[in-house]
Amino acid sequence: MKIESCNFMAYRDAYKSIEWTIEQRKQKSLVSRWRKLLVNLNMRHWMLSALFIICFLFLNDAHAQIRCEDLFKEIPRPATATITEKVAKNSFITDRTLWDYTHDLHPDFTKALERMTPESHWIDMGAGKAKALIEFMKSRDSEARPYTTAVAFKIDRWFGMPNFEGKLQTHEGIFEHQPTHQWRKADVITDVMGVFSYTTDLGTTLQKNFDLLKVNGELYISTSAYGSQFRVNGETLSLEVFLASIPGLKVEGKWGTIKITKEQENIKIPVLELERYKDESPPIRLFKVHLD
Structure with missing residues (x-):
């Protein structure tokens, strides 16, 4: 009976150890995904910032205005009987x-x-x-x-x-x-x-x-x-x-x-x-x- 009890406790401890390991891996995977998402967002932020710097610093004022307006310009619509x-x-x-x-x-x-x-x-x-x-x-x-x-x-x-x-x-x-x-x-x-x-x-x-x-x-x-x-x-x-x-x-x-x-x-x-x-x-x- 003692041997069977010890075996049961050993199996239980091993199962908990495996369960803990799986849970740790899940958490690490989740953290890794969030870290990757934040890195991507940060990269996009820096890319957008760099785009504005190029527009406003490296081009002359008039040229920069034209180029930057083109980035956000509304596409002209044909002058026909349409509705918004x-x-x-x-x-x-x-x-x-x-x-x-x-x-x-x-x-x-x-x-x-x-x-x-x-x-x-x-x-x-x-x-x-x-x-x-x-x-x-x-x-x-x-x-x-x-x-x-x-x-x-x-x-x-x-x-x-x-x-x-x-x-x-x-x-x-x-x-x-x-x-x-x-x-x-x-x-x-x-x-x-x-x-x-x-x-x-x-x-x-x-x-x-x-x-x-x-x-x-x-x-x-x-x-x-x-x-x-x-x-x-x-x-x-x-x-x-x-x-x-x-x-x-x-x-x-x-x-x-x-x-x-x-x-x-x-x-x-x-x-x-x-x-x-x-x-x-x-x-x-x-x-x-x-x-x-």
Whole structure:
């Protein structure tokens, strides 16, 4: 019995020794893996640091700026009727009220609404939930309501859209693809961080809007002051300055809060080539202007 007991204890001790050895090897392997991962991360850190040093120390200032910008430069997107990922997900503000519009747009917008008759037409670009339009229509008696149109990639409403006896229309989808020649001519068009701010095909958007607008009609835009820039013969222009250069348009306001009055028929928007695009909220865009 003593011999069997000793043998059992010897086997038990040997098993524990083997188990301990295996566990030690596992721990060493785990430590080795972590050490290797840290070394790799450290090497990547030093490589990235070396890359910046080369850019900023060994090249002259102008040359370094060009080279380093190329490393992080957004790939230019073609100036076609496309939409950004942000627009596709509808992940931006969609519930601006009429009060927001009167404060975000040019001060003359309030007067424009007061002048509207039952035969007038207000088109809102990038209407979201169409909250501003609906509030405006509710503020008028039924016989005094003008025609209104809500334009959005997707009307962001969980419940039905009121039509106010057919005087509120909705158009969903990419604006550049819309058959706008069939729409009623507009007295007022508004855009608060909407289509004008996000489109990659601004030339088509502008042309369609001025084709829709009546003579003496008014386009009100609220957008980022630096979101849209235009390169003309080597000179970079803001949205306000670019629009003011187009015959037949009167531009008032600044810093992205502008009012454009259409003073003649057949406004001609030059071809705009999208050169740079950074998808932010709203995106940063640079257009090259091709003059005839």
